[in-house]
Amino acid sequence: MEQRISLITLGVADVARARAFYESLGWQGQEVEETVFFQAGGLALVLWGRDKLARDCGLDDAGTAAGFGGIALAHNLRSPAEVDELIATAERAGATVTRPPATTFYGGYAGVFTDPDGHAWEIAHNPGFRLADDGSLVLPDFSNL
Amino acid sequence: MEQRISLITLGVADVARARAFYESLGWQGQEVEETVFFQAGGLALVLWGRDKLARDCGLDDAGTAAGFGGIALAHNLRSPAEVDELIATAERAGATVTRPPATTFYGGYAGVFTDPDGHAWEIAHNPGFRLADDGSLVLPDFSNL
Numbered sequence: 001m002e003q004r005i006s007l008i009t010l011g012v013a014d015v016a017r018a019r020a021f022y023e024s025l026g027w028q029g030q031e032v033e034e035t036v037f038f039q040a041g042g043l044a045l046v047l048w049g050r051d052k053l054a055r056d057c058g059l060d061d062a063g064t065a066a067g068f069g070g071i072a073l074a075h076n077l078r079s080p081a082e083v084d085e086l087i088a089t090a091e092r093a094g095a096t097v098t099r100p101p102a103t104t105f106y107g108g109y110a111g112v113f114t115d116p117d118g119h120a121w122e123i124a125h126n127p128g129f130r131l132a133d134d135g136s137l138v139l140p141d142f143s144n145l
Numbered sequence: 146m147e148q149r150i151s152l153i154t155l156g157v158a159d160v161a162r163a164r165a166f167y168e169s170l171g172w173q174g175q176e177v178e179e180t181v182f183f184q185a186g187g188l189a190l191v192l193w194g195r196d197k198l199a200r201d202c203g204l205d206d207a208g209t210a211a212g213f214g215g216i217a218l219a220h221n222l223r224s225p226a227e228v229d230e231l232i233a234t235a236e237r238a239g240a241t242v243t244r245p246p247a248t249t250f251y252g253g254y255a256g257v258f259t260d261p262d263g264h265a266w267e268i269a270h271n272p273g274f275r276l277a278d279d280g281s282l283v284l285p286d287f288s289n290l
Contacts, residue, residue: 001235005153006220009219010215030284039284040149042277057259071214072156117215135187139189
């Protein structure tokens with residue numbers, strides 16, 4: 001198995017609401033059959049009905065949209081000021097800020113919001129993780145730190 | 146907000162068990178302070194204790210590792226035979242196959258497994274989604290289909 005991920009699909013209660021949230025952050029998606037696809041670097045972020053996604057995975061969906069789903073996404077930025085700006089933009093777009101931006105234990109600066117379906121996004125400036133010009137994250141060789 | 150994702154962190158009950166699972170699929174990671182980082186194309190997949198991740202996100206973790214967390218990851222391949230092979234490899238590594246490989250409603254061929262913590266992975270061949278030489282997924286312009 002190559003070390004790559006092709007799509008991340010977020011199960012959502014209301015595709016139109018979820019699409020409007022991400023578009024208010026500046027993303028542009030394409031909708032096909034009640035599914036929204038966003039090109040995000042070398043993969044796609046997808047919004048799809050949570051019930052359909054669970055069924056498609058062969059899984060029972062006992063949970064609700066509330067609470068922690070066990071996965072967090074992160075979007076890294078180049079400065080603390082960009083973190084403050086994006087967290088504020090997300091809050092205006094209807095996100096819930098679950099951890100206000102602050103310095104972190106790893107020497108960076110980050111905050112966390114959840115989208116309208118409770119999916120967690122850490123918005124971070126981490127000086128130890130390089131961002132390439134195209135925004136790709138490049139892990140350091142930790143053995144050299 | 147640029148259309149990109151920097152990290153995907155999977156909350157896990159046992160970091161060593163989760164690391165062993167992904168390494169048995171062929172991935173190679175670096176562990177730092179009970180956190181495992183895998184470079185995956187232009188982002189990183191991270192394994193971290195589920196309790197720590199929830200707390201770090203400012204979220205209550207009422208759920209357990211069982212059930213559907215609301216997100217599915219996908220790994221796309223270049224042929225149906227590769228899908229069968231990877232699903233079999235994952236099952237040997239301890240995954241639970243929740244949807245055996247079969248043709249899909251979108252004209253491809255895919256199956257789904259969950260990792261030891263219940264995180265869902267669709268393993269798919271989707272002829273409509275091009276894979277670049279480096280494995281990056283490139284969405285089509287759906288308006289041209």
